[in-house]
Amino acid sequence: QITLKESGPTVVKPTQTLTLTCIFSGFSLNTSGVAVVWIRQPPGKALEWLALIYWDDDKRYSSSLKNRLTITKDTSKNQVVLTMTNMDPVDTATYYCAHRDATRRVFGIWGQGTMVTVSS
Amino acid sequence: DIQMTQSPSTLSASVGDRVTITCRASQAINVWLAWFQQKPGKVPKLLIYKASSLESGVPSRFSGSGSGTEFTLTISSLQPDDFATYYCQQYNTHWTFGQGTKVEIK
Numbered sequence: 727q728i729t730l731k732e733s734g735p736t737v738v739k740p741t742q743t744l745t746l747t748c749i750f751s752g753f754s755l756n757t758s759g760v761a762v763v764w765i766r767q768p769p770g771k772a773l774e775w776l777a778l779i780y781w782d783d784d785k786r787y788s789s790s791l792k793n794r795l796t797i798t799k800d801t802s803k804n805q806v807v808l809t810m811t812n813m814d815p816v817d818t819a820t821y822y823c824a825h826r827d828a829t830r831r832v833f834g835i836w837g838q839g840t841m842v843t844v845s846s
Numbered sequence: 847d848i849q850m851t852q853s854p855s856t857l858s859a860s861v862g863d864r865v866t867i868t869c870r871a872s873q874a875i876n877v878w879l880a881w882f883q884q885k886p887g888k889v890p891k892l893l894i895y896k897a898s899s900l901e902s903g904v905p906s907r908f909s910g911s912g913s914g915t916e917f918t919l920t921i922s923s924l925q926p927d928d929f930a931t932y933y934c935q936q937y938n939t940h941w942t943f944g945q946g947t948k949v950e951i952k
Contacts, residue, residue, distance in 0.1 A: 788940075789940075832880050834895075
């Protein structure tokens with residue numbers, strides 16, 4: 727059974743750097759085709775893809791946020807970390823990590839999400 | 847970047863109605879489209895992938911169709927559990943979600 731769980735601060739101040747961790751189980755990020763993705767959703771708004779990391783350490787970033795994002799993995803710890811610099815109140819959102827299925831290429835299983843508020 | 851546009855933004859319907867949501871891509875994405883359902887305060891749930899493939903465990907009243915730039919999600923007979931927001935997502939080139947369609951009770 728695949729599970730993912732996000733963790734990180736609930737509140738960050740403007741200009742600070744956000745670090746979120748996704749700890750997963752039930753799959754290996756060493757398996758060909760597998761990836762973990764980060765997605766966010768501001769309150770009452772739509773989903774927005776942020777970043778994705780493949781099993782081979784290839785990385786993809788949203789073009790609108792790529793200058794602020796870094797995604798890394800630690801396969802020995804079964805975790806993926808997302809950092810977002812220069813946080814702003816508009817970055818207030820629920821942040822999700824999800825598993826990208828190697829065969830079907832879809833985000834089939836998501837974590838519960840973690841709410842991050844940016845406020846001074 | 848590929849943009850995804852859903853219509854309508856809000857849909858009012860009754861139990862038993864046939865409901866159709868449309869998703870349009872700004873460029874051709876073949877069949878690389880998924881549909882998600884999200885209820886308030888809950889995690890998005892995958893319903894359909896590859897435009898028309900039903901995710902395991904999803905009721906057969908849900909169906910998807912389309913290719914290229916035009917896609918639809920159809921609920922053949924709306925049930926009380928189906929009142930939610932629905933998102934399309936392309937995964938042809940990177941990943942983009944539509945803005946969502948809220949299905950509310952008429």
